[in-house]
Amino acid sequence: MKYKTYIEIAEKVGIYRWPGFIGIERRVTKSGIRRFLMAGFSWTDQERRLPGWLRLWHQIDWVRHTARTQLHVKIPPELWAEDRARLAAKLAGDSGNDFKEERKKALRWTKR
Numbered sequence: 001m002k003y004k005t006y007i008e009i010a011e012k013v014g015i016y017r018w019p020g021f022i023g024i025e026r027r028v029t030k031s032g033i034r035r036f037l038m039a040g041f042s043w044t045d046q047e048r049r050l051p052g053w054l055r056l057w058h059q060i061d062w063v064r065h066t067a068r069t070q071l072h073v074k075i076p077p078e079l080w081a082e083d084r085a086r087l088a089a090k091l092a093g094d095s096g097n098d099f100k101e102e103r104k105k106a107l108r109w110t111k112r
Contacts, residue, residue, distance in 0.1 A: 003028050003071065006036050013070050015040035034075050037063040038083075053090035054099055057106040060087065077112065084110045 003009050006024050010016070018024070021039035023032060041059045050058075060083055067073045088110040091103065 003033075006032070009033065009036060009071065010040065013037070013040075013066050015042075017042070030073060030075050031079050033067060033071065033073055034063060034079055037066055051090075051094055051096060051098070053087060053094050053106065054102055056083075056087050056090055057102060057109075060109075084112075 003012070006018075006021075006026075006028060009028070010018070015037070018036060018040040021036055026032065038059060041062055043055065047055055047058060060080075064075070067075050087106060091106060091110070
């Protein structure tokens, strides 16, 4: 893997905080990259007002896109299992009809 430390990854993608991430000094792994990016995701004020499932979907989508395009790392599907389950549960608990396109994309991703 190209990156040796999480600090290098933070500089590359522009993450300046990582609350709850333990292991900053450990060896970089794909699982660690996913956890690090999830912890470092920054919410905008507009996103804070969105439903919980949509905020989680934006976070997951950003992590997938950032890992693939900026870090050139493909995170294996089995590492996403917990996030798929959390997103599916949040989608099932939301009865709103807003954000139909986003909901379709998120549902499709949870079923893969």
